[in-house]
Amino acid sequence: MSTADFIGIVxxxxxxxAYAGLQLGRLQRDGKFYFYLNLFGPCCLLYSLVFHFNLAAAVSQLLWLMWSVVGVVVTARARRRQAVPTAGSGGDPDRSAALGSNSPM
Known part of the structure; x- marks a missing residue:
């Protein structure tokens, strides 16, 4: 077995x-490990395809990689939005008051 074949199998x-973990409830759809697996998988297969090219497989892997990156970006943005407290959102009362929140405490 060549190195390219081995990396493709990885x-x-x-x-x-990733798929089994998701189906069995061991991984979360928005979990980091799930994303890493879905990013690393197509990279390995694309490397393998450099040595044993197949157009259909290359297109499939490029699309998988693209959608995985989109998923990482969308999830990161959603997490950032949840992490940023807004005025009057029940966060730090002193900070809410300093920001001009008129909500009663």
Whole structure:
């Protein structure tokens, strides 16, 4: 087995672990490990395809990689929005008052 084949198989294992983990409830759809597996998998397979090219497989892996990156960005933005407290949102009362919140305490 060549190095390229071995790396491609590692990519397939990443896909399978991500999918099985999701189906069995061991991984969360927005969890970091799930994203890492879905980013690393197509990278491994694309590396393998450099040596044993197949156009359909390359297109599939590029699309998988693109959607995985989109998922990481969307989830990161959602987490950032949740982490930023807004005035009057029940966060720090002193900070809410300093920001001009008129809500009663």
């Amino acid at each position: 990519g397939v294992i990443c896909y399978q672990v």
